[in-house]
Amino acid sequence: MNKRVATFVLTALPLLYGSAIADVGVSGSHSATVSPDTHQQIQSQRIISAGNGITELIYALGAGDQVVAVDITSNWPPETRNVPRLGYHRQLSAEGILAMKPTVLIGTEDMGPPATLTQLKNAGVKVVALPLKYSEEAIHQQIVSLGKLLDKEKEGKALWASVQSSFQKARALADSHENKPKVMFLLAMGGRSLSVSGSNTAADAMIELAGGINVAADQFASYKPLSKEALLQMAPEFIIYADRGDGLTPEQLLTMQPALRKTPAGRDGNVIALDGSLLLGGFGPRTGETAMRLAGMLYGKNKPGFVSQPKPMGKAKHGS
Numbered sequence: 047m048n049k050r051v052a053t054f055v056l057t058a059l060p061l062l063y064g065s066a067i068a069d070v071g072v073s074g075s076h077s078a079t080v081s082p083d084t085h086q087q088i089q090s091q092r093i094i095s096a097g098n099g100i101t102e103l104i105y106a107l108g109a110g111d112q113v114v115a116v117d118i119t120s121n122w123p124p125e126t127r128n129v130p131r132l133g134y135h136r137q138l139s140a141e142g143i144l145a146m147k148p149t150v151l152i153g154t155e156d157m158g159p160p161a162t163l164t165q166l167k168n169a170g171v172k173v174v175a176l177p178l179k180y181s182e183e184a185i186h187q188q189i190v191s192l193g194k195l196l197d198k199e200k201e202g203k204a205l206w207a208s209v210q211s212s213f214q215k216a217r218a219l220a221d222s223h224e225n226k227p228k229v230m231f232l233l234a235m236g237g238r239s240l241s242v243s244g245s246n247t248a249a250d251a252m253i254e255l256a257g258g259i260n261v262a263a264d265q266f267a268s269y270k271p272l273s274k275e276a277l278l279q280m281a282p283e284f285i286i287y288a289d290r291g292d293g294l295t296p297e298q299l300l301t302m303q304p305a306l307r308k309t310p311a312g313r314d315g316n317v318i319a320l321d322g323s324l325l326l327g328g329f330g331p332r333t334g335e336t337a338m339r340l341a342g343m344l345y346g347k348n349k350p351g352f353v354s355q356p357k358p359m360g361k362a363k364h365g366s
Contacts, residue, residue, distance in 0.1 A: 094143055095120060096135035096153030097327020100176065103188060104152065106205050106331040107198040115146045117153075119326040135327055140165040152195070154178035154328045178328050180251030182213050185329050205331060212334030213255065216341040220257020227344045229258035230282035230311070231320075239271040240303060242280075248325035249286070255333070256340035258284065274305035284344055285311040288322030295319070318343060 094115045095101040101120035104113060110125055117135040120126050132142045135157045143151065143166060150172040157163070163173050174195060176188055186206055193202025220226070231249035233241040243249035244266040253260045261280040262270075272280075285306060287299060296317035299306070306312040324336055 091149040092147060094132065094146060094148045094151045096138060096151060096157045098122065098323045099326070099328030099330035099333075100153055100188070100192075101126060101327070102330030102332065103192050103205075104196070107189075107192060107196055107201045109196045109198060112196075114148060115143070117157075117327070119323060121323050122330075122332070138162045140169070143171070144169055150174060152176070152192075156327075176328070180248045180329060182210075182255065185209060185333060188328065209331055209334035212338040216256055216334070216338040219338075219341045219345050223257075223345050226257060226259045227283045228261045228281065229253045229256075229284045229286060229344065230261050230277075230280060230309075231286045231288075233269065233288055239273075240277065241269040242272050242277070243269055248329065249288075251329075252320075252325065252333075252337065252340070253286070255337035256344055258340075258344050277305055278308055280309075282309055282311045283314075284316045284318065285309070286318045286320050286340070288320050288325070316343075 091112055092114045093104065093109070093112045095104050095113055096117045098117075098119040098121065101113070101116050102122055104110060105123050105125060110123075113126075113129055115130040115132050116126050117133060117138070118131045119135055120131070130146065132146070133139055135153055137159065138151075138157060140162045143162075148171055151157075151163075151166060152174045153176070155175045155178050157175060163175075167173050176191055177184065186209075189202045189206045189209070193199040231243040231247075231253060233243075242262050243260065245260070245263040246267045247269065250260045250263055261282050262272075287296075296315070296319060299317060299319075300312055306317070311317060318340070320336075320340075324330070324332060
């Protein structure tokens with residue numbers, strides 16, 4: 047048996063479970079938002095960032111010194127550990143935010159609830175909710191918008207050049223192969239049923255960016271628990287998973303879910319752990335690098351081999 051069990055990145059968050067991750071591909075819409083089209087610059091402000099992707103971009107643009115608090119999905123770069131955390135970006139508390147005396151709250155259009163955003167606006171806090179879409183173009187637009195908002199347009203151009211280069215490398219690798227691998231993304235939830243990513247999710251977009259085919263995309267949207275029979279019928283050649291952040295290795299996943307061993311991915315050991323925070327709160331500066339590395343694994347350019355311990359991904363090139 048050709049075992050190529052990989053540990054990609056193993057720091058997913060507990061909030062990947064339940065309703066939080068189940069809706070990861072569904073964008074909300076709130077009235078208490080400020081359109082990025084206004085291009086109002088935010089200079090030397092007290093920023094609260096809601097959503098890991100947005101937080102990473104703010105730090106990558108060199109504005110991390112203006113961040114006074116983040117939501118609990120924001121765990122990168124390491125500097126975020128030095129600022130207070132104010133709850134989940136979809137369940138923000140106006141009281142906790144106002145206690146930090148912020149001048150601006152920046153997040154994506156799925157942050158909320160709407161009542162909290164309205165209360166913050168009434169208290170004089172600027173609320174900037176950027177569109178939440180999962181694509182290469184969406185990342186570009188977020189970098190451009192934040193660059194203008196933070197007066198970091200030069201840094202934004204440099205950041206996008208780096209991210210775009212990674213996307214181009216991933217695309218070139220995928221385009222050099224006629225047959226696209228069938229990929230399944232699932233949430234590893236202990237001994238319970240596995241939830242599989244369908245269409246309209248960040249995971250689905252990540253698979254596409256890496257040049258793979260999501261085996262569940264044509265069958266349902268969002269996340270759905272599947273029976274063992276359904277998993278086997280989909281016959282994924284690669285399985286990518288996000289665990290609860292407790293160091294679940296691919297070998298342990300296959301032991302807990304023995305049905306996965308009967309899939310082509312399980313038989314060949316093509317099981318990859320992904321940092322689930324990369325899928326929460328919008329894509330960020332590491333998305334291009336992640337897509338490139340996944341493409342390398344999917345197409346055999348970077349054969350992972352055996353890795354017995356988690357091996358976290360390094361810092362984003364333009365991280366603070």
